[in-house]
Amino acid sequence: MSTDNPREAAPGRPAASPALTPPADATAPLRHPDAPAPGELLGAHYGHCFGCGEGQPHGLHLAARAGEGPGVRVSAEFTVKPAHQGAPGLAHGGVLATALDETLGSLQWLLRVIAVTGRLETDFVRPVPVGTVLHLDAEVTAVHGRKIYSTATGRIGGPDGPVAVRADALFIEVKVDHFIDNGRPEEIRAAMADPDQIRRARAFEVNP
Numbered sequence: 669m670s671t672d673n674p675r676e677a678a679p680g681r682p683a684a685s686p687a688l689t690p691p692a693d694a695t696a697p698l699r700h701p702d703a704p705a706p707g708e709l710l711g712a713h714y715g716h717c718f719g720c721g722e723g724q725p726h727g728l729h730l731a732a733r734a735g736e737g738p739g740v741r742v743s744a745e746f747t748v749k750p751a752h753q754g755a756p757g758l759a760h761g762g763v764l765a766t767a768l769d770e771t772l773g774s775l776q777w778l779l780r781v782i783a784v785t786g787r788l789e790t791d792f793v794r795p796v797p798v799g800t801v802l803h804l805d806a807e808v809t810a811v812h813g814r815k816i817y818s819t820a821t822g823r824i825g826g827p828d829g830p831v832a833v834r835a836d837a838l839f840i841e842v843k844v845d846h847f848i849d850n851g852r853p854e855e856i857r858a859a860m861a862d863p864d865q866i867r868r869a870r871a872f873e874v875n876p
């Protein structure tokens with residue numbers, strides 16, 4: 669896994685928009701004491717998730733692991749399949765943005781908070797052919813109240829290969845009611861009746 673700072677690895681990259689720049693009184697993120705150990709496979713947060721769920725035949729099946737070293741980091745791999753094409757033999761940009769979003773979202777396992785993407789700014793640097801393994805790294809850069817600032821890169825040709833995609837994001841912490849109040853009732857009922865799903869949801873709650 670590459671250990672360089674994704675933002676420093678992008679010389680000449682335009683600065684993130686003001687909404688993605690942490691305020692001066694933002695704090696460094698804290699890895700929760702009960703966070704998964706470095707290197708631990710995080711697993712899917714929801715079996716029907718398009719990004720990580722095992723129940724989506726054409727989903728990304730993205731597999732993320734808790735990052736090594738200091739900070740709140742994860743790494744992940746996503747193999748681009750023919751179902752993910754946008755142009756002949758090339759990954760669709762929206763699918764690549766999904767891979768970045770999912771990797772950034774999985775940082776929640778380490779913070780043990782529930783949050784949703786508020787803003788995602790993506791740079792597409794190199795085309796990504798079908799069959800490529802995209803090596804993703806993400807880290808939380810700062811926290812301010814409910815706002816979680818994070819950044820991610822996707823590399824091709826190996827974990828230390830050239831950057832093909834990168835993103836900066838702002839996730840907003842929410843209560844579990846966000847999903848209960850807004851999700852379609854049949855899926856919410858099914859999720860709430862599934863002990864496995866309850867266990868996964870609890871992994872994100874500081875005070876379950």
Ligand SMILES: CCCCCCCC(=O)SCCNC(=O)CCNC(=O)[C@H](O)C(C)(C)COP(=O)(O)OP(=O)(O)OC[C@H]1O[C@@H](n2cnc3c(N)ncnc32)[C@H](O)[C@@H]1OP(=O)(O)O
Nearest residue numbers: 687713769770773774776784785786787813815838840842
């Ligand atoms: C392991 C899990 C993996 C998950 C991976 C996938 C993640 C996803 O894709 S989640 C799905 C996509 N996202 C969504 O559906 C979210 C839809 N949006 C919403 O529900 C709401 O707009 C929500 C919850 C983000 C914010 O609403 P609300 O809770 O009312 O917060 P609100 O009071 O407006 O804003 C809180 C703060 O965030 C800021 N903020 C909110 N939205 C944005 C935004 N889009 N851009 C910048 N700042 C924002 C506000 O300015 C405010 O800042 P401050 O505290 O400094 O005043």
